[in-house]
Amino acid sequence: MCTQAVGLAAAELERRGIATVAIQLLRRVAERVRPPRALCVPFRHGYPLDVPGDPARQTAVIEAALRLLEAPDSRPPLLADYRVAAGGPARMREDRS
Numbered sequence: 001m002c003t004q005a006v007g008l009a010a011a012e013l014e015r016r017g018i019a020t021v022a023i024q025l026l027r028r029v030a031e032r033v034r035p036p037r038a039l040c041v042p043f044r045h046g047y048p049l050d051v052p053g054d055p056a057r058q059t060a061v062i063e064a065a066l067r068l069l070e071a072p073d074s075r076p077p078l079l080a081d082y083r084v085a086a087g088g089p090a091r092m093r094e095d096r097s
Helices: 003-015 027-033 055-070
Strands: 022-024 037-040 078-084 090-095
Touching: 003 022, 003 027, 003 037, 022 027, 022 055, 027 037, 027 078, 037 055, 055 078
Parallel strands: 022 037, 037 078
Antiparallel strands: 078 090
16 A cells, blocks of 8 residues: 555544554655654565564564554654664654654
């Protein structure tokens, strides 16, 4: 599903009282569409959870996305970057612009 469509669908769900979080491959588009909450990932197109066959990484990405819903200040709009440290755990950077 395209980044813009996901952001627009998420915004409509939020207007109806359903909290959402999206995993976005294109931060530029997410900045323009401004989904309520989005985790921007640095992976190749078609691989929002990174490479197949790496359940630990895939779980880490999903958990990072879900943490955006749990944060006490998770009011929309919230964009967070999923950053993979060499040999270490992922880090997130939040942006409320």
